[in-house]
Amino acid sequence: FSKEHLRALQDIHRDFARQLAMSLTPYLRMDVEMDIISVDQLTYDEFVCSMPPHIQNGTFKLNPLNGEISIGLSPEVLTAFLDRMLGGDGNNTDFNRELTSIEEALTKKIIERIVATLEEAWNSVIHVKAEFSSLDNGYHVVPIATSGEIVALISFEIRIGQKNFGLINICFPYPVLESVLPKLTPQYIYQHTSVISNEIGRSEVLNKINSVELDLSVQLGTTNIMIDEVLDLKEGDIIKLDQNINQDLIVLINGKKKFTANPGLIENKLCIKIADKYTPAK
Numbered sequence: 001f002s003k004e005h006l007r008a009l010q011d012i013h014r015d016f017a018r019q020l021a022m023s024l025t026p027y028l029r030m031d032v033e034m035d036i037i038s039v040d041q042l043t044y045d046e047f048v049c050s051m052p053p054h055i056q057n058g059t060f061k062l063n064p065l066n067g068e069i070s071i072g073l074s075p076e077v078l079t080a081f082l083d084r085m086l087g088g089d090g091n092n093t094d095f096n097r098e099l100t101s102i103e104e105a106l107t108k109k110i111i112e113r114i115v116a117t118l119e120e121a122w123n124s125v126i127h128v129k130a131e132f133s134s135l136d137n138g139y140h141v142v143p144i145a146t147s148g149e150i151v152a153l154i155s156f157e158i159r160i161g162q163k164n165f166g167l168i169n170i171c172f173p174y175p176v177l178e179s180v181l182p183k184l185t186p187q188y189i190y191q192h193t194s195v196i197s198n199e200i201g202r203s204e205v206l207n208k209i210n211s212v213e214l215d216l217s218v219q220l221g222t223t224n225i226m227i228d229e230v231l232d233l234k235e236g237d238i239i240k241l242d243q244n245i246n247q248d249l250i251v252l253i254n255g256k257k258k259f260t261a262n263p264g265l266i267e268n269k270l271c272i273k274i275a276d277k278y279t280p281a282k
Contacts (some may be wrong), residue, residue, distance in 0.1 A: 001041045008184040010039045013154045016121035028084045033159040045147035057109035062128040067176040068144040077166030115166035219250040
C-alpha cells in the first residue's frame with residue numbers, strides 16, 4: 001500500500017467511525033464516541049501477535065471484493081455492549097471469559113450492525129454488499145490471510161458512556177483491496193462522493209423529510225397597538241391592519257415568510273391559493 005492508499009483508507013473509516021457512533025448511541029441508549037487512531041500496514045503474522053487475548057473476531061465479506069475481512073472487538077468494548085444489551089449499566093468488568101450462547105447471538109447482532117455501517121462508508125468508493133461469515137475467539141481459529149501476507153490494519157478507540165474505553169480493529173488483507181487500489185485516493189473519494197451526493201443524496205434526503213410536519217400560517221396583516229389597548233380589547237372590537245384588502249397575503253412556513261397568496265373559499269371553508277414566492281420589499 002502507498003501512503004496515498006493509507007490516507008484514503010483513513011478518510012473512508014473516519015466517516016465510518018462517525019456514522020457508527022451515531023448508530024450505536026440510540027441502540028445502546030448510551031453516549032458512544034469513536035475515533036480512528038491509526039492506519040498501518042504490516043504482515044498478517046505481526047497483526048495476530050499484536051492482538052490481545054480473548055478478543056472476539058468476526059469475519060465478513062464486502063462483495064464483490066475478493067476474500068474475507070476481520071473485525072475485532074476488545075473484551076472491554078464487547079463486555080460493555082453486552083451488559084447494556086442485557087439491561088445493565090454497561091459497566092461490567094468481567095472481561096476474560098467465554099461467551100454464553102445468548103451473548104454469542106448478541107455479539108453477532110452487534111458485528112452485523114457494525115458491518116452494515118461499514119458497507120455504507122465503502123459506497124463512496126465502490127458499491128459493496130456486506131456478508132457476515134463467522135464469529136470466533138481469537139484470530140488463530142479462522143485465518144483470513146497467510147502469515148507473511150501484507151494487511152491494512154485500521155484501529156479505533158471507542159468510548160461508551162464516558163467510562164469504558166476499548167479498541168475495535170478492522171483488518172483488510174492486501175488481495176481484498178487489490179482490485180480497488182486505483183480508486184483508493186483522496187481525490188477519487190472526494191469526487192465520487194460529490195457525484196453520489198448530487199445524483200442520489202437529494203432524493204434520499206427528500207424521502208427522509210417527506211413525512212416531517214411543518215407549521216403553515218397565513219398573515220392577514222400587522223399593526224402596532226399600545227399595551228393598555230390590548231388589555232381593553234373585547235369581543236366585537238375592530239383592529240385596523242396595515243394590509244390593503246386587495247393585497248396578497250403572506251404565507252409563513254415555521255414562522256418564516258415564504259410565499260404570497262390570495263384568499264378564497266372552497267365548500268364554505270377558508271382557503272388560500274399560492275400566488276408567488278415571497279420577495280422582501282427593497
